[in-house]
Amino acid sequence: xxxxxxxxxxxxxxxxxxxxxxxxxxxxxxxxxxxxxxxxxxxxxxxxxxxxxxxxxxxxxxxxxxxxxxxxxxxxxxxxxxxxxxxxxxxxxxxxxxxxxxxxxxxxxxxxxxxxxxxxxxxxxxxxxxxxxxxxxxxxxxxxxxxxxxxxxxxxxxxxxxxxxxxxxxxxxxxxxxxxxxxxxxxxxxxxxxxxxxxxxxxxxxxxxxxxxxxxxxxxxxxxxxxxxxxxxxxxxxxxxxxxxxxxxxxxxxxxxxxxxxxxxxxxxxxxxxxxxxxxxxxxxxxxxxxxxxxxxxxxxxxxxxxxxxxxxxxxxxxxxxxxxxxxxxxxxxxxxxxxxxxxxxxxxxxxxxxxxxxxxxxxxxxxxxxxxxxxxxxxxxxxxxxxxxxxxxxxxxxxxxxxxxxxxxxxxxxxxxxx
Numbered sequence: 001x002x003x004x005x006x007x008x009x010x011x012x013x014x015x016x017x018x019x020x021x022x023x024x025x026x027x028x029x030x031x032x033x034x035x036x037x038x039x040x041x042x043x044x045x046x047x048x049x050x051x052x053x054x055x056x057x058x059x060x061x062x063x064x065x066x067x068x069x070x071x072x073x074x075x076x077x078x079x080x081x082x083x084x085x086x087x088x089x090x091x092x093x094x095x096x097x098x099x100x101x102x103x104x105x106x107x108x109x110x111x112x113x114x115x116x117x118x119x120x121x122x123x124x125x126x127x128x129x130x131x132x133x134x135x136x137x138x139x140x141x142x143x144x145x146x147x148x149x150x151x152x153x154x155x156x157x158x159x160x161x162x163x164x165x166x167x168x169x170x171x172x173x174x175x176x177x178x179x180x181x182x183x184x185x186x187x188x189x190x191x192x193x194x195x196x197x198x199x200x201x202x203x204x205x206x207x208x209x210x211x212x213x214x215x216x217x218x219x220x221x222x223x224x225x226x227x228x229x230x231x232x233x234x235x236x237x238x239x240x241x242x243x244x245x246x247x248x249x250x251x252x253x254x255x256x257x258x259x260x261x262x263x264x265x266x267x268x269x270x271x272x273x274x275x276x277x278x279x280x281x282x283x284x285x286x287x288x289x290x291x292x293x294x295x296x297x298x299x300x301x302x303x304x305x306x307x308x309x310x311x312x313x314x315x316x317x318x319x320x321x322x323x324x325x326x327x328x329x330x331x332x333x334x335x336x337x338x339x340x341x342x343x344x345x346x347x348x349x350x351x352x353x354x355x356x357x358x359x360x361x362x363x364x365x366x367x368x369x370x371x372x373x374x375x376x377x378x379x380x381x382x383x384x385x386x387x388x389x390x391x392x393x394x395x396x397x398x399x400x401x402x403x404x405x406x407x408x409x410x411x412x413x414x415x416x417x418x419x420x
Contacts, residue, residue, distance in 0.1 A: 001171065001201035002028075004151035005208045005221060008061040018062025018106060022051040025064050025108065028148040035130065037123045038144035040069040041076050042109040050106045059103030059212040066153035068141050069110040070117050072185040073097055080187050081113040081122060081137075084298045094185025096154060096196060096213070103212045108150050111140030116291060117156055117189055119360055120303040126168060126354050128388050135165025135350075136360025138199070142169040145199040152209045153199045158189050158283060160350070160366025162197030163394055166378035168354035168361065170390030172413070173199040174206045175366075177400050178373030181214065190286035192325070193279070193370050203377060203413050207406045218403050225407035230256060230395075231266040231342035237273035238364040242352030248382035248391035249348055255415040256346075266342065272368060275331035278324035279367040285321045288313025328371050332399070335372055339398040344408035349378045349392040365394065375402045377409035381416055 002025065010016040026044060033039060047064065056062035067073060070080050072090040079085045093101075101107060112122045114137040122139035126132040127147040134143040138155025142165035145153050155162045157175045166173035174197055181196035188194055200206040204221045211218040232253060234241070241249075256263050288295070288310045294302065295310050302310075338345070348365040355361055369376045378392040395412060397405025 001146065001148050002151035003201045004063055004205035007063055007151055008208065011056045011061040018051040018054040018056045019048070021062065022047060022064050022106060025150050032127070032147050033149065036125050036127050036143055036147050038111055038140040038147065038149055040079060040081070040110045040112045040140065043076060046075065047106055047108050054104055054106055056104060060100070060105040060209065062104050062106055063152060064108035064150045065100050065105045066108050066111045066141055066144050066150045067097060068138050068155045069113045070156060070187040071096060071154060073107065073110065076110050078110065081115045081117070082301065084294055084301050090185070092185065095182045096185070099213050105213070111138070111144055111153055113137050113139060114360060115303055115306055116187065117158060117161060118287070118306050118309060120305050121357060121360055125357070126389070128170060128390060131356060132354040132387070132389060133168065133357050133360055135161070135168040135354060137161040138165050138197070139360070141199050142166055142171060142173070145169070145171045145201065151200060151205060155197050155199060156186060157195050157197050157366065157370055158193045159279070159370060160363030162199070163366045163376055163378045164350045164361055164363055166199060167349035167392030168389070170380045170383070170392070171199050171201060172203045172206050172380065173197055173378045174210065174406065175370065175376045176210065176402050177375045180402060188290045190283045190290070192282055192286060195370065203379060203406060203410045206377070218406060220403065220407045220410050223407065225404065227261055228343035228408040228411055229262040230344055230346045230408070231338070232263060232346045233266055233268055235347055235365060235368070237276050239351065241348055244353050244382070244384055244391050245348050245351055249346070249393050251419070252346060252379070252381045252393045252412060252416065255419040256412060259415040259418060261411060261415060263346070268338070269334055271327070271331045271334050275327050275371055276368040278327045279371045281316050281320050281324040282328065282371070284309055284313035285316040286313070332372050335374065335399065344405060345396040346412070347394050347396065349394040353384055353387060353389040353391060369394070369396050374399055375405040377405060379409050379412050379416070
């Protein structure tokens with residue numbers, strides 16, 4: 001994988017240039033893109049021109065960045081993973097694209113996504129085992145970073161589409177606090193849930209990228225944040241977890257304890273189980289509204305799984321939707337008590353290893369944190385020897401406390417490296 005922070009430091013030191021880093025990325029793409037299919041669109045000539053013109057003196061130092069193909073780009077097609085929008089060119093870039101380029105990032109291409117960021121699988125393969133999904137809906141972003149095609153890539157999460165594919169592909173990723181990253185110019189599905197996120201090789205790389213793009217104090221490399229206290233929740237309301245998921249979480253707990261980090265099991269209040277159950281009503285109701293035009297004018301071009309979701313959303317009454325929002329608000333307020341006792345929560349990133357390519361996996365471990373709007377980081381933790389598939393664990397922090405959440409995830413990452 002390409003390590004964003006290391007590459008940026010090499011460019012700053014004069015050992016590399018943005019153009020040479022881009023060529024490293026393009027070499028990896030040339031070797032494996034046909035088998036992985038991480039990109040929906042690539043304009044190599046445009047990327048080369050941008051890399052040559054980039055000063056590489058600050059921010060991202062000219063690193064190449066991928067954007068999920070539901071994020072508007074004026075100079076590249078934005079097709080939302082749907083034939084309805086084949087060849088569609090928005091008039092303007094999304095703010096997150098402009099922010100990235102203003103921070104001296106080079107737009108490499110648009111990464112493959114599921115249809116309107118829902119559940120119909122993308123054409124992308126898991127880079128560790130081609131018989132398995134990379135996850136959804138940020139399939140191309142997760143797989144592309146894992147394959148070394150780019151050091152950073154943006155995805156989005158409405159259910160679990162940043163944390164879950166990061167777990168399946170063995171990369172770090174962060175879903176920041178709700179609205180830390182601007183969503184203008186990103187195709188909406190469920191606006192109360194939709195959140196931009198970033199993929200990178202390591203936690204420090206993700207923190208570096210987010211800091212450079214947002215201008216916020218989010219970097220954790222070289223900082224001393226002390227020893228966090230982790231509270232472990234196994235989210236019993238999320239259903240049965242596989243042997244592999246439990247192995248990954250147990251391995252992470254053991255690594256922290258060996259490193260002298262305080263870890264203790266906690267029991268979440270009943271309101272959190274209730275909120276988890278209400279994610280579906282909000283997701284489906286808002287999804288039916290967001291895709292109203294597509295459903296009315298091009299229903300024949302929607303997949304059966306998306307049509308079913310829209311019909312389910314249309315059946316959600318306003319009373320049910322309002323009740324779900326009320327429960328979500330109560331659960332958000334209840335998180336304050338949780339983080340009075342611990343610095344971060346540690347839990348599953350996914351209920352198991354990446355399944356086959358006929359589906360994108362289950363977001364059950366991620367729905368609650370998305371609904372609550374809390375920052376969450378996937379940390380690669382374990383690998384299944386038989387399938388060569390990785391498994392991550394999820395570190396969750398208090399709302400708005402994104403840097404400390406990244407720092408806690410970094411502590412875990414370092415502890416796991418000590419166990420290797």
